[in-house]
Amino acid sequence: MVTCTGCALLCDDIEIVVENGRIKEIRNACRRGTSRMKGCVNRLIPSIYQKPSDIDSAIRKAAEILKSAKSPMLFGFSNSTCEAQVRGIGLARKLNAMIDDTSSFCQGMLIEKVLQKKFRTCSLEDARNRADVLIYWGSDAQDSQPRHLSRFSYFPRGESRQRGYEEDRIAIAIDVRESNTAKICKGHFYRIPLKGDREFILALIDALSGKVPSYDTKKILELAGILKKAEFGMVFAGIGLTYSIKEDTGVLLTLGDLLPNFHIMPMVGHYNMRGFNESLFRETGFVNRVKFNGNVIHEDKYSILEILKEKRTDALLVIGADPLLSLPGTVVKHLSAIPVICIDPCTTLTSKIAAVTIPCAVSGVESDGTAVRMDGEVIKLSKVVENNYASDEIILNRLMEAV
Numbered sequence: 001m002v003t004c005t006g007c008a009l010l011c012d013d014i015e016i017v018v019e020n021g022r023i024k025e026i027r028n029a030c031r032r033g034t035s036r037m038k039g040c041v042n043r044l045i046p047s048i049y050q051k052p053s054d055i056d057s058a059i060r061k062a063a064e065i066l067k068s069a070k071s072p073m074l075f076g077f078s079n080s081t082c083e084a085q086v087r088g089i090g091l092a093r094k095l096n097a098m099i100d101d102t103s104s105f106c107q108g109m110l111i112e113k114v115l116q117k118k119f120r121t122c123s124l125e126d127a128r129n130r131a132d133v134l135i136y137w138g139s140d141a142q143d144s145q146p147r148h149l150s151r152f153s154y155f156p157r158g159e160s161r162q163r164g165y166e167e168d169r170i171a172i173a174i175d176v177r178e179s180n181t182a183k184i185c186k187g188h189f190y191r192i193p194l195k196g197d198r199e200f201i202l203a204l205i206d207a208l209s210g211k212v213p214s215y216d217t218k219k220i221l222e223l224a225g226i227l228k229k230a231e232f233g234m235v236f237a238g239i240g241l242t243y244s245i246k247e248d249t250g251v252l253l254t255l256g257d258l259l260p261n262f263h264i265m266p267m268v269g270h271y272n273m274r275g276f277n278e279s280l281f282r283e284t285g286f287v288n289r290v291k292f293n294g295n296v297i298h299e300d301k302y303s304i305l306e307i308l309k310e311k312r313t314d315a316l317l318v319i320g321a322d323p324l325l326s327l328p329g330t331v332v333k334h335l336s337a338i339p340v341i342c343i344d345p346c347t348t349l350t351s352k353i354a355a356v357t358i359p360c361a362v363s364g365v366e367s368d369g370t371a372v373r374m375d376g377e378v379i380k381l382s383k384v385v386e387n388n389y390a391s392d393e394i395i396l397n398r399l400m401e402a403v
């Protein structure tokens with residue numbers, strides 16, 4: 001059995017048939033996982049200023065750029081192994097650089113609260129064995145973590161939920177649209193207006209406190225009734241919820257106090273975003289937006305969005321991320337004015353404008369290591385096909401030696 005790195009569910013029941021050093025068959029993975037394990041459509045090649053190079057020269061050039069920068073930044077890491085993430089944090093420390101990842105504009109705020117033990121949480125196995133009420137809030141797991149409902153939440157039998165979804169579990173979706181997950185939740189879909197999560201939470205708090213909610217009274221009272229009866233509830237919090245409430249976690253904490261049988265789990269997309277958050281939290285006390293300068297500084301102004309918007313970096317190392325694809329056009333304009341170093345297995349939009357590109361192995365297929373599942377469980381990744389690509393950890397080690 002091998003582990004799929006298609007999303008942060010890190011399914012470790014994947015069977016692979018390898019023939020002549022190539023993957024011939026993949027069993028148990030969903031479509032997303034299968035495509036991840038099949039590898040890149042276009043493989044990245046080492047290059048310096050768009051000219052093909054060898055890997056040693058590309059690493060030397062990258063080190064030279066980072067060393068001579070006044071304000072270097074490292075970004076990405078959500079698709080890197082834990083071992084590479086630790087090296088990346090070490091490199092940022094050595095360079096007195098800024099470091100950030102994609103959680104900075106999605107689930108970081110919730111993960112930080114979970115690591116600070118401000119929210120009750122549990123493992124995915126606990127959810128499978130015990131949960132009777134499951135809320136998918138701003139999260140379309142069916143599309144983003146396609147085996148979530150079948151492996152860990154709604155469909156499987158669990159130790160205390162032997163009759164599974166037919167009788168023992170209720171799945172609820174709270175979302176701005178009827179997503180594929182909401183369709184499964186059938187009679188328990190609560191549609192909310194765009195950015196309406198806070199108002200919905202406040203109405204629910206009223207209903208749970210014995211007051212008449214001012215908002216969608218009948219449906220909110222019905223929902224509050226279901227939640228009060230839950231023996232072991234789960235809130236699978238997606239980016240829809242996080243984007244909507246922004247940094248205002250106070251309302252969620254209040255809701256959590258009124259629902260003592262509920263547990264919250266941030267729904268992470270990238271396979272090892274939580275691993276990066278945990279590694280940085282262990283070393284600095286923060287999950288993202290950090291600058292090293294002999295000490296550790298954590299401020300919102302060190303988020304990738306702010307740094308690029310304000311043009312406050314003069315060299316950017318991107319690993320396992322594609323900011324040109326995922327960030328707003330107005331923000332990424334600055335990328336064309338500075339040298340970008342791109343480490344990735346595949347050609348990406350960012351690699352196309354990079355000053356230096358360094359190809360690495362696809363982790364979990366071409367290199368091994370560990371990753372942290374969305375619930376905090378450490379999962380082993382194995383190398384399943386022989387290849388000549390260096391892992392992201394080895395590349396960062398070499399960069400560390402060279403700077």
Ligand code: SF4
Pocket residue numbers: 004005006007008009010011028029030031032033034145146147148
């Ligand atoms: S749910 Fe995620 S980890 Fe599991 S097989 Fe699909 S992509 Fe891979």
